[in-house]
Amino acid sequence: MEKNQFTHIGKVYDAHGIRGDLVILVFSGDNSWVDTLENLNLVHNGQTKSFKVLKTRPHKKGFVCQLEGFDNRNIAEDFIGSEVWVDADLFISDDGESLFLKEILNFEIIDAKEGSIGLIESFSFNGMQDLLVIKKAGAKAPIEIPFIKEFVTKLDNINKKIYMELPEGLISINEPEEKSEKE
Numbered sequence: 001m002e003k004n005q006f007t008h009i010g011k012v013y014d015a016h017g018i019r020g021d022l023v024i025l026v027f028s029g030d031n032s033w034v035d036t037l038e039n040l041n042l043v044h045n046g047q048t049k050s051f052k053v054l055k056t057r058p059h060k061k062g063f064v065c066q067l068e069g070f071d072n073r074n075i076a077e078d079f080i081g082s083e084v085w086v087d088a089d090l091f092i093s094d095d096g097e098s099l100f101l102k103e104i105l106n107f108e109i110i111d112a113k114e115g116s117i118g119l120i121e122s123f124s125f126n127g128m129q130d131l132l133v134i135k136k137a138g139a140k141a142p143i144e145i146p147f148i149k150e151f152v153t154k155l156d157n158i159n160k161k162i163y164m165e166l167p168e169g170l171i172s173i174n175e176p177e178e179k180s181e182k183e
Contacts, residue, residue, distance in 0.1 A: 006041060006085040007102060015076035016064050022076050024084050026062040028101070028125065033090055034063040043083035101130060101147075104155075104162065109134055109145065112153065112165045117143065120162075136171075143174040 013025040034056040041050050052068040070076055091100035101123045109117040109132065118136035124144060125131060131144040145151070145166065154163040 005088055007088045007091055008083060008085050010062060010084045012042065012076075012079045012082045012084060013062065014080060015073050016059075018073050019066065020070035020072045020074075020076040021064050021066050022070065022079065023059060023064055024062045028123075028130075029061040031058045031061070031063045034058060034065075036090060037065070037086060039087065040065070040067070041085040042079055043085065044079055048085070099155075104132075107160045107162050110161055110163050111171070112163070113168070114166070114171060117145070117171060123147075141174075143171060145170065145174075 009028070010024050010026040012022050014023040015021070016023045037053045037056055039050055039052055041048050051070075053065055054068055055066040056063050057065075088102070091102045093099050093103060105120055105122075107120050109120065111117055118134040118139070120132050121135040121142060122133040123130060124133055126144075126146075128146075130147045132147045134143045134145060136143050145164070151164045151166055152162060153165055154161075156163070
């Protein structure tokens with residue numbers, strides 16, 4: 001499995017029922033795409049195995065799925081904790097659809113006042129909204145910016161830039177304070 005062809009979406013959280021169904025926890029909490037899932041890969045004991053998906057249904061912050069070859073609870077329980085990877089092409093939006101975060105990875109964030117902040121290196125979630133994790137040049141730690149429509153003024157897919165109007169102080173509050181030495 002080449003990792004750039006697949007996206008790590010979550011982990012096997014539990015077994016469900018006696019037929020061997022799996023409960024998959026999706027890290028983003030978004031399970032709107034699971035009805036299109038045909039195959040998934042499980043990384044189990046250091047080995048990647050691909051399975052055909054027979055059935056899925058949304059469940060809390062993930063989904064329940066039935067996989068080919070999983071016909072009892074014991075098999076399912078053996079896979080608890082396994083990483084779940086799916087085809088990266090599932091996360092490409094069509095025109096007019098909401099973006100998948102993966103599509104804006106490595107985009108440059110440009111603030112109306114501060115100029116270029118840096119590149120999106122990953123994503124996080126604070127319980128309320130998605131966060132862009134930005135690698136700022138010269139910064140000791142990444143900066144987290146809420147990815148909400150109120151902050152976004154323009155999304156430039158061609159040049160891989162997101163223009164934003166960020167509240168004053170949002171960038172500086174993310175930067176670690178310098179510790180002064182006691183005299």
